[in-house]
Every structure is written in C-alpha cells, then in structure tokens.
Amino acid sequence: MYRLPNQFKSTASQVHSAAGGGSTTTTCSCCVVTAAGASILTAIHFSGLRKTAAATAPISGGMAPPDSGAAPAGDAGRMLSGLFSILIATVVGAMFASVGGFALGAIMAMGTFVGIFALAYESAGLPSGKGIVSAIAAVLTIAICAAIEISLW
Numbered sequence: 001m002y003r004l005p006n007q008f009k010s011t012a013s014q015v016h017s018a019a020g021g022g023s024t025t026t027t028c029s030c031c032v033v034t035a036a037g038a039s040i041l042t043a044i045h046f047s048g049l050r051k052t053a054a055a056t057a058p059i060s061g062g063m064a065p066p067d068s069g070a071a072p073a074g075d076a077g078r079m080l081s082g083l084f085s086i087l088i089a090t091v092v093g094a095m096f097a098s099v100g101g102f103a104l105g106a107i108m109a110m111g112t113f114v115g116i117f118a119l120a121y122e123s124a125g126l127p128s129g130k131g132i133v134s135a136i137a138a139v140l141t142i143a144i145c146a147a148i149e150i151s152l153w
Contacts, residue, residue: 034146039086042138046082047075049124078120089113113139 081088089112097105114135121131 030149031146034142034149035086038138038142038145039083042085043079043082045134045138046078046120049075049078049120049126074123078123081116081120085113085116088116110139 089109092112093105093109095105096108114132117131117135117138118128119131121134122128
C-alpha cells in the first residue's frame with residue numbers, strides 16, 4: 001500500500017501537495033484568512049445598514065427624526081450576526097451534510113447565509129430582497145477572493 005508523504009517531513013514530495021503547490025497547512029491558513037476577512041467585512045456592512053435605512057425612511061410630518069447618536073441594540077445584534085454569519089452557515093451546513101450528504105449541507109449553508117443577510121436587511125427597515133442580492137454578491141466575491149488567494153499560496 002502506497003502512503004502519501006507527510007507534509008511536515010523535509011524529504012516529502014511536493015507532488016501530492018494541496019492546491020497551488022503549497023502544503024495543506026498554508027491552504028488551511030488561506031481559508032481561515034478568507035473566512036475571517038469576509039466575516040469582518042460582513043459585520044462592517046451590517047453595522048452600516050442603520051444609516052442607510054434612516055436616510056431612506058419616510059419622514060412623517062415634514063420633520064426630521066431626532067438623532068441621539070447612540071446605536072440601538074439592533075445594530076449590535078446585526079453586527080454580531082454579520083461577524084458570525086460564515087461560522088453559523090458552516091455549522092448548519094456541516095450538520096445537514098452529516099445527515100443528508102455534501103449537496104444538502106452546501107445548500108443549507110448557502111440558505112443560512114442568504115437568510116442571515118435577508119434578516120439583517122429586514123431588521124434595518126430595508127427590503128429583504130436587497131439583502132438576498134447582497135448575500136449572493138458576497139458569496140461570489142468570497143469565492144473569487146478565495147480562488148485568487150489559493151493561487152497565490
């Protein structure tokens with residue numbers, strides 16, 4: 001039986017290495033960097049939704065609503081859901097993948113990620129359809145950045 005070489009041995013062949021020619025360790029680090037960066041950017045995006053919603057909200061009576069300057073608790077919740085959105089989607093996808101296979105897990109992970117965006121937009125007073133479009137754009141951007149990052153490693 002042929003054994004694949006260990007990535008930590010100095011005599012190991014790099015023929016069986018991970019994508020991009022690097023070791024599995026650098027590939028995993030690349031995935032962690034991409035996921036962490038996407039989570040932080042999603043949290044920043046969700047925290048900015050309040051300003052957008054307040055700017056587009058109709059003003060009744062012709063007077064501008066008073067701005068207290070303090071962020072309501074909903075903003076902190078949206079920011080935290082954005083920060084953990086990829087982790088939550090990954091956990092949900094892994095749970096369903098263990099029961100119904102990889103395809104079901106991937107579908108449920110994507111549905112969870114899109115659902116988090118839709119709920120964040122709806123809680124900010126924006127249409128959930130914009131959240132769905134934003135989530136699809138985020139997934140495509142993450143995939144493109146991950147492909148570029150993998151090729152650089």
